[in-house]
Amino acid sequence: MEVSHEARRIHASSIVIDTHVDTVVRWIDLEEDLGVETGNGYMDLPLMKRGNLTASFFACCVGFHHVARGTAIRRALDMIDGVKEICRHYPDDVEVALGACDVRRIAAAGRLAVIIAIEGGHAIDDDLRVLRQYFDLGVRYMSLTHFNTHGWADSATDVARHDGLSPLGRDVVAEMNRMGMMVDVSHASDKVFHDVIEMSKAPVMASHSSMRALVDHPRNMSDDMVRAVAENGGIVCVTAWPEYISRRYWQGLEDVADRRAGRGGANRRANASGSTSAISDLMAMASGDGASGYNVLVDAEIPFPSLDDLLAHIDHAVEVAGVDHVGIGTDHGAVRFDLVDLEDCSRLPVLTEALVRRGYGEEDIRKILGENVLRVMEDVIGC
Numbered sequence: 001m002e003v004s005h006e007a008r009r010i011h012a013s014s015i016v017i018d019t020h021v022d023t024v025v026r027w028i029d030l031e032e033d034l035g036v037e038t039g040n041g042y043m044d045l046p047l048m049k050r051g052n053l054t055a056s057f058f059a060c061c062v063g064f065h066h067v068a069r070g071t072a073i074r075r076a077l078d079m080i081d082g083v084k085e086i087c088r089h090y091p092d093d094v095e096v097a098l099g100a101c102d103v104r105r106i107a108a109a110g111r112l113a114v115i116i117a118i119e120g121g122h123a124i125d126d127d128l129r130v131l132r133q134y135f136d137l138g139v140r141y142m143s144l145t146h147f148n149t150h151g152w153a154d155s156a157t158d159v160a161r162h163d164g165l166s167p168l169g170r171d172v173v174a175e176m177n178r179m180g181m182m183v184d185v186s187h188a189s190d191k192v193f194h195d196v197i198e199m200s201k202a203p204v205m206a207s208h209s210s211m212r213a214l215v216d217h218p219r220n221m222s223d224d225m226v227r228a229v230a231e232n233g234g235i236v237c238v239t240a241w242p243e244y245i246s247r248r249y250w251q252g253l254e255d256v257a258d259r260r261a262g263r264g265g266a267n268r269r270a271n272a273s274g275s276t277s278a279i280s281d282l283m284a285m286a287s288g289d290g291a292s293g294y295n296v297l298v299d300a301e302i303p304f305p306s307l308d309d310l311l312a313h314i315d316h317a318v319e320v321a322g323v324d325h326v327g328i329g330t331d332h333g334a335v336r337f338d339l340v341d342l343e344d345c346s347r348l349p350v351l352t353e354a355l356v357r358r359g360y361g362e363e364d365i366r367k368i369l370g371e372n373v374l375r376v377m378e379d380v381i382g383c
């Protein structure tokens with residue numbers, strides 16, 4: 001796609017934020033040097049600069065297999081250290097931001113900002129003291145669950161054990177509100193989502209969720225949920241994850257997971273309505289082989305969705321929530337996928353071009369690219 005002068009101007013002068021990337025696993029598990037061009041997937045620091053990806057939330061995703069007591073904390077600490085080590089190795093390029101003002105300051109200096117996040121509330125090991133220490137280490141949002149239900153909250157892709165948030169889960173959300181850590185509802189069950197909306201004293205975020213009206217996946221959000229986030233003053237950041245933006249891709253992945261596990265399709269489709277997801281199956285199988293899982297989607301050999309598929313979800317989110325409550329959280333990093341027309345983040349100006357072509361005005365484009373996230377950060381974290 002040809003990028004017009006107008007789109008280039010808007011893109012280059014905007015703060016562009018991705019609210020969910022898992023790229024730190026490539027630094028700590030795959031031992032890739034992200035400070036140089038890796039030629040391996042969506043992002044590294046040179047690609048971020050070329051695409052003006054001003055800031056990214058680096059998710060420290062405490063995988064759903066790190067559930068034994070103590071191991072999740074250890075994994076979270078290793079990942080937080082990984083984010084800080086990237087910044088220590090490349091201080092001229094990248095810096096940890098603790099709030100919206102930091103993001104603006106770092107961007108004005110022509111450098112990249114990373115904001116530390118945790119994905120998977122089991123990382124706190126059922127202990128508010130651990131949560132408080134994560135905040136002190138710089139963590140600025142926590143996704144309440146990952147693929148797994150844990151000690152205090154139900155996941156969208158696992159059995160419900162707490163009917164939403166447990167009493168401890170409510171304490172966790174209250175403590176996050178008190179400290180100024182954003183509450184991320186992506187991956188949480190619908191009941192957890194509604195419990196959070198009902199009790200949170202601060203705007204909430206969905207750091208990487210797409211639209212159930214387009215792809216009826218339990219990980220996506222219904223229109224009612226999207227509207228509730230808008231009423232709460234929060235933000236829904238649309239994910240580019242192939243399984244969630246394309247029904248065709250989702251079905252293809254279910255079939256691959258079935259084949260690999262030697263399972264029948266009927267059983268699989270029953271599961272698809274709530275109890276598990278194809279990708280968590282495939283990741284579990286990959287880690288069982290001692291592999292990182294980074295290439296599970298590439299190896300599945302299903303044609304990837306395109307930028308247009310992603311844009312359909314952005315359009316729908318804007319239609320339902322209003323343009324003040326939509327952002328972008330691609331979910332790139334832990335697993336490689338190459339959206340057609342947006343293969344890596346250096347190509348992000350094509351996203352702006354596509355928004356221009358769809359009739360979005362300049363201010364609205366800036367909001368979607370990053371200003372809405374900054375507003376929520378200011379509201380929840382402070383400057």
Ligand SMILES: [Zn+2]
Binds near residue numbers: 208331
């Ligand atoms: Zn995720």
